[in-house]
Structures are given as C-alpha cells and as structure tokens.
Amino acid sequence: MTTQQTSPEVSRFFEKIMVAKDESELADYVRSLVIALGGESYVFVSLHPGVTTASRATHRFLIGCRPEWCQMYNANKWYMTDPFLEYARSNTAPITGSEVVVETQGQREMLAAASKNGFRSGIVVPVHASTTERMGVLYIGSDDSQAVGEKRLTAQRLYFRALAMELLDWSIRTAKHEVLEAHGITEMDLRVVGYLKSGFTAEDIARELDVSVQTVYGNYKKIKDKLGVSHISEAVKFAEVNDLLA
Incomplete structure (x- = not known):
C-alpha cells in the first residue's frame, strides 16, 4: 500500500491532468493521481449508455492496469455483462466491489479474474455528462483485501468523482476533435x-x-x-x- 499524498499535492496532479498534451501523458498523470489516492490500477471507459453491441463503436478507453486484464476482459466479452457497467448506466453514486450484485456465472468469473489482476478490491465511479448522452465509468483497483482496500478507496471517493468528470470531459473533447478532423x-x-x-x-x-x-x-x-x-x-x-x- 502506498502512502497517500496531501491535498495540495493531489491538486497539482489534477492541474497536470487538465493540461495534458496527449493521451499518453494523460494516462501517466492519472496513474500518479490514482496511486496518490491509495489505488494501484485503473481503467476509464466512456460510451453511449444505449449502445450495447459487441462492436463497442462508441467506447473510448484510458488504461492504467495490467495488460493481461484488458486482454481477458476483451477476449471473454465481459463488457457485454459487466455488472459495474450495468450499474453505471442508471446510477451516479460510486459502488465498491463487495456491493455489486452478481447474477451470472460469467460475472462471477469476471470478478475472480479481476481480483487476480489488480482489482482484488476496488471502487467504480459512474459519471454522466449534462450536455451529451455520453457517460463514463472509472474503475479503481487495489491488490489489498476488500476490507482494507475498499475502506481506503471509499474515503477518497470525492477525488475519484472529480477525476471521473475530468476524464469524461477529456473523452468528449477528444472524440469530437477526431471526428471533425476526419470528416x-x-x-x-x-x-x-x-x-x-x-x-x-x-x-x-x-x-x-x-x-x-x-x-x-x-x-x-x-x-x-x-x-x-x-x-x-x-x-x-x-x-x-x-x-x-x-
């Protein structure tokens, strides 16, 4: 477990995130902030909540976790049944791993695999834009037990909600710029x-x-x-x- 930074230091990480020049730089700053707040791994995804097809045409990702986890998640198409993603479609409050409702064997397999790949404990933060249909989901993970990790991460939920909002704003701006340029x-x-x-x-x-x-x-x-x-x-x-x- 890493030692958490003081609020001024966390604020500086937010300032860097807001002026990141590209996705690679942004991903590094986000990882530094997540670690400063007691996490170890993260994934941020933005999408249109009504789009549930396997093509994931509207999905955009920022990755800060073990690549093996992303490969397994994609290979098993867990994004089609991800219980956290389903929760985020109609909720705004952060939720911990122990609180999620698991209904299928596939979901249980997903959570078991996540536990072995940096998300033994974790918190998921939904965020919804007021000006577009796009929503975002920030997954924060730790290798600590749920009892230890969830308590620490939940204590920082206000920071994580602010981070999720910044990342959704970034995703919307980037996607819009790319489409305008391409066409x-x-x-x-x-x-x-x-x-x-x-x-x-x-x-x-x-x-x-x-x-x-x-x-x-x-x-x-x-x-x-x-x-x-x-x-x-x-x-x-x-x-x-x-x-x-x-």
Missing part, C-alpha cells in the same frame, strides 16, 4: 445540423443565417457528402452519437 466538418456545418436537431426547417435556417433556401440545401448536400449519408436526418443522428453538438 472535414466545419463550424457552419455544426450550426446547420444543430438547427435541424432543434426542429428548424430549411426556411427557418435560411432566415436565421440570412441566406437563401437554396444555399441551405447546398449546405445539406455538402454535409451529407462529408458524412457519406443519404439523408440529412442521418447527419443529425451522426452528430448526436458523436457528441458534436455539445
């Missing part, structure tokens, strides 16, 4: 799609932008071409799924 989407494109989401007609948009209706329809075509969709309503759905309108 060449402009601010004007987003503005038009935002109006459509709000129920504006082409005539409404033309009036709002002080352009002709023909210009608006031209914008529709450019947006559809960039996204490879056949109807502008599909562009609105794409923007929603990828958190582009937040």
Whole structure:
C-alpha cells in the first residue's frame, strides 16, 4: 500500500491532468493521481449508455492496469455483462466491489479474474455528462483485501468523482476533435445540423443565417457528402452519437 499524498499535492496532479498534451501523458498523470489516492490500477471507459453491441463503436478507453486484464476482459466479452457497467448506466453514486450484485456465472468469473489482476478490491465511479448522452465509468483497483482496500478507496471517493468528470470531459473533447478532423466538418456545418436537431426547417435556417433556401440545401448536400449519408436526418443522428453538438 502506498502512502497517500496531501491535498495540495493531489491538486497539482489534477492541474497536470487538465493540461495534458496527449493521451499518453494523460494516462501517466492519472496513474500518479490514482496511486496518490491509495489505488494501484485503473481503467476509464466512456460510451453511449444505449449502445450495447459487441462492436463497442462508441467506447473510448484510458488504461492504467495490467495488460493481461484488458486482454481477458476483451477476449471473454465481459463488457457485454459487466455488472459495474450495468450499474453505471442508471446510477451516479460510486459502488465498491463487495456491493455489486452478481447474477451470472460469467460475472462471477469476471470478478475472480479481476481480483487476480489488480482489482482484488476496488471502487467504480459512474459519471454522466449534462450536455451529451455520453457517460463514463472509472474503475479503481487495489491488490489489498476488500476490507482494507475498499475502506481506503471509499474515503477518497470525492477525488475519484472529480477525476471521473475530468476524464469524461477529456473523452468528449477528444472524440469530437477526431471526428471533425476526419470528416472535414466545419463550424457552419455544426450550426446547420444543430438547427435541424432543434426542429428548424430549411426556411427557418435560411432566415436565421440570412441566406437563401437554396444555399441551405447546398449546405445539406455538402454535409451529407462529408458524412457519406443519404439523408440529412442521418447527419443529425451522426452528430448526436458523436457528441458534436455539445
């Protein structure tokens, strides 16, 4: 068990996380903070709660644990039945490993494997964004027994909730930037799609932008071409799924 840092030192780790230049640097800072708060391993995942398919198209991960655990988790498709993930879809309060409700043999196997790979004890922190549909789940683990580890980690739950929120903000910003870059989407494109989401007609948009209706329809075509969709309503759905309108 590592010695916990004082609050000023923990605050400095948060400051570094907020200005991390890339994912690798962010992962290192998060690991340092987790250790400072008494944990040893972590995984953060953000996703859309309604997406439960095996493709995990909307999932984004930040990993700070043994790679063997991630390999087992993926190989067994435990993300389809993860009891902590199911809990996080409709809850916001942190939950410890001993509190989770286990209903299937697969879930029991998952928790047994987690216990051998840095998550013998742990706490899971759900976080939900107010401006998008995306949610996040922060898993913090320790090799200590549940009696020891859970008590220590639970005492730091406010810090872990703050960390989860920062990581969800980072995930939303990063995902949005990558999608905009990949498809060449402009601010004007987003503005038009935002109006459509709000129920504006082409005539409404033309009036709002002080352009002709023909210009608006031209914008529709450019947006559809960039996204490879056949109807502008599909562009609105794409923007929603990828958190582009937040």
